[in-house]
Amino acid sequence: MKKYLLSGLLLLLLVQSSYTQTSNLDELPLDVLRQRLAINKDDTIKVQLQLALGHLMLLKGIKGPKDIDSAIQFAAQAAALSERLNYDFGIINAMLLNTETLYSRNDLPGGLQVAQKALAYAEAHNNIDGQARSYYLISKYYPTSDAASIGNRILYSNKAIECFRKERNILWLSFMLTQNAQLLFQQERTTEGLRSLFEALNLGKEVSRRTVEGIYWNIGVISLRAGDYTNALKYNFLALKTAKEVNDTSIQFCVVNHLIASTYIKMQDYATAIPYSLTVLELAKRYKETAYIRGESSSLATEYTHTNQLSKALAVLNEMKSNAVNDIDKLSVTVDFLTNLTYAKSFEQAGEYAQALKKMLPKIPQDNATEIMNAYTSLASYYTETGQLKQAYRYTTLHSSLAHKLNYITGIYTAENQYYKLVTLLGNFKSAYGHFLKEKEIKDSIDNIVKAYQISLLDIENEALEKNTHIDSLTIDAQIKDIKLKRHQLIQNVTIAGSVMLLIITALIYSRFRLKQRSNALLMEQKAEIDQKNNALQQLIKDKNELLEDKDEFLLEKDLLLKEVNHRVKNNLHIVMSLLQSQSGYMHDKSAQQAILESQNRVQSIALIHDQLFKTDKTTEIDLKSYITELVQSLDYSINRGNHKVKIDCIVDNLFLDVSQAVPVGIILNELVTNSLKHAFPENRTGAIVIMVKQTAHEVEMRVSDNGIGLPVDFNMTKTDSLGLTLIKGLTNQLKGTLQLDTRGGVTVTIKFHYHAAVA
Numbered sequence: 001m002k003k004y005l006l007s008g009l010l011l012l013l014l015v016q017s018s019y020t021q022t023s024n025l026d027e028l029p030l031d032v033l034r035q036r037l038a039i040n041k042d043d044t045i046k047v048q049l050q051l052a053l054g055h056l057m058l059l060k061g062i063k064g065p066k067d068i069d070s071a072i073q074f075a076a077q078a079a080a081l082s083e084r085l086n087y088d089f090g091i092i093n094a095m096l097l098n099t100e101t102l103y104s105r106n107d108l109p110g111g112l113q114v115a116q117k118a119l120a121y122a123e124a125h126n127n128i129d130g131q132a133r134s135y136y137l138i139s140k141y142y143p144t145s146d147a148a149s150i151g152n153r154i155l156y157s158n159k160a161i162e163c164f165r166k167e168r169n170i171l172w173l174s175f176m177l178t179q180n181a182q183l184l185f186q187q188e189r190t191t192e193g194l195r196s197l198f199e200a201l202n203l204g205k206e207v208s209r210r211t212v213e214g215i216y217w218n219i220g221v222i223s224l225r226a227g228d229y230t231n232a233l234k235y236n237f238l239a240l241k242t243a244k245e246v247n248d249t250s251i252q253f254c255v256v257n258h259l260i261a262s263t264y265i266k267m268q269d270y271a272t273a274i275p276y277s278l279t280v281l282e283l284a285k286r287y288k289e290t291a292y293i294r295g296e297s298s299s300l301a302t303e304y305t306h307t308n309q310l311s312k313a314l315a316v317l318n319e320m321k322s323n324a325v326n327d328i329d330k331l332s333v334t335v336d337f338l339t340n341l342t343y344a345k346s347f348e349q350a351g352e353y354a355q356a357l358k359k360m361l362p363k364i365p366q367d368n369a370t371e372i373m374n375a376y377t378s379l380a381s382y383y384t385e386t387g388q389l390k391q392a393y394r395y396t397t398l399h400s401s402l403a404h405k406l407n408y409i410t411g412i413y414t415a416e417n418q419y420y421k422l423v424t425l426l427g428n429f430k431s432a433y434g435h436f437l438k439e440k441e442i443k444d445s446i447d448n449i450v451k452a453y454q455i456s457l458l459d460i461e462n463e464a465l466e467k468n469t470h471i472d473s474l475t476i477d478a479q480i481k482d483i484k485l486k487r488h489q490l491i492q493n494v495t496i497a498g499s500v501m502l503l504i505i506t507a508l509i510y511s512r513f514r515l516k517q518r519s520n521a522l523l524m525e526q527k528a529e530i531d532q533k534n535n536a537l538q539q540l541i542k543d544k545n546e547l548l549e550d551k552d553e554f555l556l557e558k559d560l561l562l563k564e565v566n567h568r569v570k571n572n573l574h575i576v577m578s579l580l581q582s583q584s585g586y587m588h589d590k591s592a593q594q595a596i597l598e599s600q601n602r603v604q605s606i607a608l609i610h611d612q613l614f615k616t617d618k619t620t621e622i623d624l625k626s627y628i629t630e631l632v633q634s635l636d637y638s639i640n641r642g643n644h645k646v647k648i649d650c651i652v653d654n655l656f657l658d659v660s661q662a663v664p665v666g667i668i669l670n671e672l673v674t675n676s677l678k679h680a681f682p683e684n685r686t687g688a689i690v691i692m693v694k695q696t697a698h699e700v701e702m703r704v705s706d707n708g709i710g711l712p713v714d715f716n717m718t719k720t721d722s723l724g725l726t727l728i729k730g731l732t733n734q735l736k737g738t739l740q741l742d743t744r745g746g747v748t749v750t751i752k753f754h755y756h757a758a759v760a
Helices: 001-018 030-039 044-058 067-085 086-103 108-124 129-137 147-167 169-184 190-204 209-226 229-243 251-266 271-286 290-307 310-323 327-343 347-363 369-385 389-406 407-426 429-504 507-585 590-615 623-638 659-680 723-734
Strands: 622-624 647-652 656-658 689-698 698-705 738-742 745-756
Touching: 030 044, 044 067, 044 086, 067 086, 086 108, 086 129, 108 129, 129 147, 129 169, 129 290, 147 169, 169 190, 169 209, 190 209, 190 429, 209 229, 209 251, 209 429, 229 251, 251 271, 251 290, 271 290, 290 327, 310 327, 327 347, 327 369, 327 698, 347 369, 369 389, 369 407, 389 407, 407 429, 622 623, 622 659, 623 647, 623 659, 623 689, 656 659, 659 689, 659 698, 659 723, 659 745, 723 738, 723 745
Parallel strands: 647 689
Antiparallel strands: 622 656, 689 698, 698 745, 738 745
């Protein structure tokens, strides 16, 4: 739902931002424009003021028929004065302002007719700027609801862009490139759209901070849609900073805050999202934008619920409920109630909304597929949480069917995840494994799309940076050439003056003149040598900077590759564990099942290492304390099965181990704890297992103790051939460590090995 809601809000903003500037006067406040218009004489500046006021009437946050009428009056005044002054710019733009007013009244054919007249007038008077603006407003006649219309809109937009390039109209060129990028994104031509936005950004920085703000949030929203949350935050925060610089409190500022809140929700950082949602609601209520109010209220309720503030969430939802006017609004609010109450585990109250939602669904037209799918998802989640698995399965199936029909990849992924949970709870592990593979396949597909977008954005950012660097370099070169030229001119002038003086000076000072000539020649040689050294030094600095940039890029690629390898290894190990679990379901021999369980635990001890490497910034070392705690919890759940008669305590120093040491340490701990849980406490005896790891100087001491029944009297560690003890001895040798066994009061195994830090 949030995806489609975001699209609707952005479409509304694009409609409002489509009235772009005719001049820099459009950036002035309304009252300033009125004051200047009152005192200005009848000249071309007055025409520009009238046009600017007309545009601002159409840009008001709360716009009514009177504002459109005012815009029409300003257009008529500008046209009349331009006719008297024979001012082509004013005549054309007055017609185009009139076109915008007709579009505002939804008279699209009338607006198109006036825009075509403006184009004909501009062509007749060879006014390229007027032709460009006319093409732009003709493009607005075509909707963005179907591929053919979008194609026509892009066609006329490109004609406008070509004209503005000719005229070097930076302000309008930046605006048109931004508009064209939106159309390219709708055609899923993401790379072309990004290139258009970055060109617009470079141009916009020269002329208008408001234009830059709009381009930043455009890049931010595309990053959010692509699932690249890091870049979404980066560019939306740049937009927010720019908006504050120009004191922007318009709907555009509202959308920037909405995008930041939406990104934090996607990242599950609900507490950070709350202030931005509150800002959106404040502005939306000020401008009476019901779509923004409804959408952001839903987001705020979710944020409150996920930060344990259910009472605040319910207050927001009750306000939404009181403002719901149609069946779709009532359905959406009911879905929000059910979702938030289910998450908060208020199942009794949630059950009432579940029943209400089921009664509402038959009344909703089937073309509201998105709202219906959200209702199915909410019901499936509620019934899963309350253990009504058949009902949960039914609504998950309905949700999956609609998601496939809409080709909504995120919805399909959600359905497969829900299926996996349900069939696992039902005990159908074979089917669960199938859904697990589908879920993984979709997740990998989504991740690949995000990575492709990030690479594309990074390439385009680098291209833009190189262009800017090249432009700066050309500017510096031009300045150096100018300085050299002035210096040579100065020397030439001094030489001429000296020559004139030489004609006057007598032969008595001829020798001094020769001496001066030799001194000048020596200075010129020294200057040339200095210039040559400066050029060589600049080249060395340039080469050094290029090497540093290459180094940073290679390090970043290395870290990304290492994280991807750990992610893949972790996923593959989880697949192996799932295969082992599935296999155990088909085994009737308890000893075989036990052997498979032990193999699962060994694989799990390795998988946890790669999981931790993927989750943290460290790529070659493991936080031993965190790792051992997670490993022991896994073994406790797997073998102890929640039987708290055997208590496991971990006393571990804060220590980071290289992966080459962490893997054998994990497997050894797995074997020792598994042996203690299986053999030390027969017949449900109570007891305790203590795991202690401490570092002294360059040595690590690891001790695993239990107070169980101990080992048999005739036990000989050197002669035993069990797989577990063989692994322990072999891995201890791999660590180049020592192994000690103490059977007094249970069993204590002590392993010591030399510690070495991770290699970057």
